Every structure is written in structure tokens, then in C-alpha cells.
Amino acid sequence: MPSTDLKFANADEHRAWLTRQAALPRGWRVGATRFEFQPAEVRKTAKMTITLIAPDKPVESVAAMFTKNAFPGAPVIIGRKRMAAGTPLAAIVINNKVSNVCAPNGVATAERLCERLGQLMNLEEAQILPSSTGVIGWRLPIDFMINALPAAVESLQGKSILPAAEGIVTTDLYPKIRRVELPGGATIVGIAKGAGMIEPNLATMLVYVLTDADIVRNQLQRYLEEAVEESFNCISIDSDTSTSDTVVCASTRAVPCPDLTAFRLGLFQVCSDLAEDVVRNGEGVHHVIRVAVGGAPDYETARAIGKAVVNSPLFQCAVCGNDANVGRLIAAIGKEVGARHEGLDLSGCSIAMGGESIYEGGVFHLDPDKERRLVAHLKAAEMYASVAPKDGLTFVPPMRFPPHERAVEIEIDLGAGDAACLVVGADRSHEYISENADYRS
């Protein structure tokens, strides 16, 4: 998926690269402000960042996709309404820490925030899109947020998207920015938040793609759906589909875009790069796993089998331990096919890992030398090994940047058709458990 084979020796190198990615397309401004508040549900304080993304004047060219989770957050409910009404976009207001899902009066509270921001910036409330991510169940601390809005507005600037990429994160280790420059001078710049509760179903949690390319609204929506289908909808960190997944793409149309194919490919590139960034920065991820499923009767089957592999806890743990336990790979495929693809003939199935054939003609082909090469492939794809925690129990990743873009490469040829899909997932580690056994608390 990624457009480049990037390597970073340390966090400073990574940040310098992010800064180069961060130049905003024409006609866009972003800003952010951070503050402390008191949640109503627990007896302790917490911190929140409010991030603003705004075109210089309202744009009609805006596309969006939202989660399919049956308990969508209040911002998703509002976003769907705005999109259905064909409303232009004047600003996006994003908060982390509290996701505003199934909270009492959640929709009214989010609308109140939009109303106040509209007054401050002289915008129509209905043209402001709210987004929230964080703890599910808590109410938005609306008084604290309204107090913080003037500082957020004050911080708006048109040079760099980096403050927004940093403002929207929760458990992410680092901000994620990807850009593509198009023939004719237009650019596409995207940012993503997401490190846990990631198996998007129609969109992933909080992705904003800004452009100045002259693309009209309907076209933009079509291109976005196409790009999301084969990028964000093909990844999983932990199989948990968020209640807040949102992808927004909007254009100021400030720069002509004569080559629509270049735009489509560029948008797909930004989306698929960000999708892999989200996985690589997934909670506790040591290894990214790319599963190329081919020879499938249809695309959905190919994707389902790839997802079954990357979502298998046992295979995820084996990869984490650099253990070439390929039996768990077979078990994961067989579980999915046995449960949901009855009648799919697997007699022609063959499987390779790191370029080594491991299964063909109904049986495994394993020996001690191949085992050694498989382990070497796993080790080469490892981003870091666990470091013994200071308190003996709480594992913390020893780095806050991606050292490389290598992955564990798995090829599955089902031998049962012509459809294919590339699914990207990750391993399962002590750092994931440490993050999630006490995140929120």
C-alpha cells in the first residue's frame, strides 16, 4: 500500500518528514487548543483538545462516509443529516477524549457547540460538522468546550496541517499526514486518527482529506467511496468497529484539475497510505501484516478471508513472538470458510509467507531450514521488541515513530476464481493489553 519505502532513525527525522508533508492546500486553515476538564461520570480530571478545520469560505464540494456501527455517535447522526441535506461545509470542529456516543442529549449538545462556534466565526451553524472521539458513554463537557472555543479560533493558520494532525489523536503514538501533488498544481493532504477500535466498516475513525483540486461534490463523494472501499475498509487492528468512524474529504476547488484519473489515483494513494499508517501506529503494534488474497470467487470472500487471518488472536500472537506458527494461519482460513463460505473448494489453495511456499496440494511443506527463513522474515518486519516495564506490569512502546515500512507478507491463492483483495492488519502484543486494560481509567 505505501507509496514509499520510508525509514526513520528517530522521532526528529520523522517529524521533519511530517512537517514537509504538512503544507495545506490552498484556501484551508486549521487550529487547535488543549484544556483540562471534569467529566460527570468519574471522579477525576481529564484533558481534551479541540481542533478546527476551516476553508476560507464555505465549500460546496464535500464528501463523507460514516461508521456502520448500530450505535453511532451523535456527531455521526448530525453528519449524516448535513450530508443528506447537501449543506456546504464552513468548518469542522473535532474533540478527542469524549466520543459523545449514546450520551443523554448528545445531539443537542453537539449542535450547541456548532451554534457557539458559528457565532464566533460568523458562520451558519448548519454548515459546521462536529466530530468526536474518545471514551464511549461520557457526556461532552460542553461548558469547558465553549470556554475553549475562542482560543481555538485564535489559533487558526493556513500554513501547516500538523496542529490538526496532532490535535485529533488519543492513544496514537504519533500524528499521521499523507500528501499527493497533482499535475496542474493541486494537492491532496490527509490526516488520520486511530490506534484502537479499528476494523472500519465504511470508514475509519476520524480521517480528514483536504484538497484544492477543482472537483464537484457528487464526483468527490463517488471517488471517496471508491478509495475508502479498498483502503480503510481493508484494515483491522482489533476487529472492533468504532461508533465514531468518519472520513471527510472536502475541496476549496481553488486549483484546476484537468486530469481526473490523476485525482482518483492520488486520492486512493492518500487513503491507502493513511490506512497503513493507522495500522502501523495501531495500539501495541510490533508487526504490520499484509495479506494478499487472490484466486477468490469474489472480492467480498477475498476480503473476509484476509480479515480472518489478521483478526485471529492466535496468529497475531505468533507473529508478535516472531514465531512462524503457520498452522494458525491455516486454522484462521479454515475457521472463516467453515463458518461462512460453505461450498468453497479449497483443494487448489496455496499459501506463501515472506515468499516461501508453506502449503500446497492439501499439505504443509515445512522443514527446519524453511522455518529459519520464515523467522528471519518475521524479524525483519518487526518495528520493536517489548521492553521489560519499569513497574513490572505496564508495557510502553519504546519508540514514538515508525522505524520502517516493512511488513509480514502473506500470499493466499484460493485457486477458486479471479477476485483479489489486499488486507492490512497487525500483531497482538503486551503493549496492546497494557494500553487497553487501563485506557480511560
Next chain:
Amino acid sequence: MPSTDLKFANADEHRAWLTRQAALPRGWRVGATRFEFQPAEVRKTAKMTITLIAPDKPVESVAAMFTKNAFPGAPVIIGRKRMAAGTPLAAIVINNKVSNVCAPNGVATAERLCERLGQLMNLEEAQILPSSTGVIGWRLPIDFMINALPAAVESLQGKSILPAAEGIVTTDLYPKIRRVELPGGATIVGIAKGAGMIEPNLATMLVYVLTDADIVRNQLQRYLEEAVEESFNCISIDSDTSTSDTVVCASTRAVPCPDLTAFRLGLFQVCSDLAEDVVRNGEGVHHVIRVAVGGAPDYETARAIGKAVVNSPLFQCAVCGNDANVGRLIAAIGKEVGARHEGLDLSGCSIAMGGESIYEGGVFHLDPDKERRLVAHLKAAEMYASVAPKDGLTFVPPMRFPPHERAVEIEIDLGAGDAACLVVGADRSHEYISENADYRS
């Protein structure tokens, strides 16, 4: 699910209880032997136990269910053939450490083991049922196994099933035995192996239920299917359906069984007790989670929603950390309904945990006092807390017995029908990661 509210202060108390459970029904013998061998696939040695279960003479009353995984092990392929032919059962030969799945010549090798055992015990090869559990992909070390068979036959005895319950385990912390005594003097005694790769689809990995009740073959198969459907098919430890899942139930018919209802209930009791034992002894399990889903349009929907909750990595981690993060519970339900139950109306849904109402009428009902009570419920259900590992990285459970039979109790009323299902699962901990990042190696 469990018939009793057992508590054990230490491993000795637990073993004394197991020993009382272990008396064999009339006409049954078991034996086991352990040895070292050299696998063909890696350069190191490993240990295996061969376990034998045999009636005094072949029994026609035998029932069995096998995995739905599309890559079944060789013993499953053979077992299906034997059952379809209506063959009587003369012996079961079980090995751990190597599961004989998709191994070159796997079926022929398992048949060779049956042939040699038949010669030693003067039994028909076709009346011997093989079972294997362990690493997927490795070949059976058949020469080592044939050498070990005489010692296994020599060890057969008719008093206690404990040697078999101990012989079939792999990563299990302790053996699992459950018994029911029926009116009229017949007994049902079952043993189970299983600690990982557990989300059974028609049966769980290696369960043997022996009885002397006078029940004919067809009836036994029907009662077994009925019992498995609401016991083993309603549990999950890690959502990974094994390639070797097998449940066998057989009867010597030595004792009259006038009360068929008592037998059915007794068989269900043994199966559901063993199913919860399998979860409680699951890899790295700190908390058992019982999800009672009611108000569902049908049984399958109720089970799918219960499974979605216990298989959510984020909810599992929260429970492990005694964190009452009920937002993740809602997210898991919404993920399942959004992806696979389109049109299911959740407006009447209500949810309780530990008897506390947490969600009703479309919104959460949370406050700091309720939070405190929810955390107390989680702590009361905890079996142990992680102990900082000696090497800083490898977590080992600090106990090898179940201290109690409490669970995290969740009630979900979908408000959309009359069907219900009880699903039993577990949390996700550092001990699971440690076990599975290097099990096999």
C-alpha cells in the same frame, strides 16, 4: 452454567475434588503414557502423552460431533468416516503436542497407529477412534508413538478417569472433570481439553463423555447434539475455531436408565459445566464473562450478539483491568448489529452489568457511585491479578486451580423478541500474549 458454586483455596483442595469426580462409569478403562520425541519440522525435542479410553468390550452406543473448520485434522476426517459407517467403538487413542492437520500422509499415519493398537489389544482397527491436539502443520512422530503404545496399554485401569483428564491437556492449567449421577445408578463422567483456539463450531477441542446408562446410539447422538448446541457452541476464549474440535459420548449401557429426561438434563449439565471449565481455564483468563442475551428475534441472533461481546478485544482488555468501560460493550453490540443484523431495531435495548442498569432508552445511565459498584463487581469476579514476571516479559499465571466460580454477569435485553442465549467468554490478559507469542517454540 455451573451446577455448584465451588471455591478452592489451593491446588490440593482442587485435586481432592477432581479425584472425587473421577470414578469411572461401569465398563470403562483409561490409561496414559508420556515420552520425548524429535519433530521433523524443527530442530529441538518435544514431549507427548498418549491417552487411551476403552470400554471392556466394543460398544455400539457412541455419538460424536466434529469441528466445522474447513481444514479439519486427519483424526476428524477418520472420525467422520467411522461415525457415518455406524462402526462400534472399541477404543479411543488420543495424543497431544501434534494435531496432525494438513500433514503429508496424515490420514494414513493415524490409521497406522490404530492398526498397531488393534494388534496389541486384539481389537478391530476400524473400531478405534484417533484424536490429536497440538501444533498444526507438524507430522505425527509415528515411530515414537508406536514404541510408546505398549506402556499405554499396560497402564489401563477401571477406577479413575483422572489419568486421561491429565493426559489430553496441552496449555491447560489443570485437568477438567465433571460428573452427574442419575436415578437408577448410572453415571455420566466427562473430561475436556482446551485452553486456546476456542470458539467451537459444532464441538470443542477434545471432549470425552463416558456413561454406563442404557441409551441406544441414535438417541445418544440426538441428546449430544442438543447438549452441545447450548454448551460448547456458546463459548469463546479467543474466537479461533480449532481444526481438531471433537466431542465424543459413548455408553457401555451397563446400567438401566428408566428416566430419559434425567439423562438429557444430566448430559447437558456435564457439557455445560465442562464448557465453563474450559473457559475458566482458558489461556490467561482472569475473569469469566457470562452474557445473557434476551429479547432477541431468534436464538442465532442472541448468540451472535453474545459472541460479539465476549470476542471484542477492547472489552476483554477492559474487563481484565477491572475497568467498567461499558462504552466498549455498546460498541461491540453495535458492531455486530451494524455488520450482520441490518434492520434489527435497538430502540428498546437495555443493558445491565453486575445487576446495575447501565443503558436504557437510548442513553447511558452512569455516575461515579455506579462506577464504583461496577468496579467492585469486576474485582469480585477476578480469579487472579498479573504478577510481574521474573524475566520482565513472560507472564505466568500465579495459580493452577480455579479459586471460585464467579463471573462478570452481563444482561442484554434487545427488546426485539422472545429468544435468548447464554454465552460464556473471558477477558484478555498479558498471560494470553505470553502463552501464545511463544507456545510451540
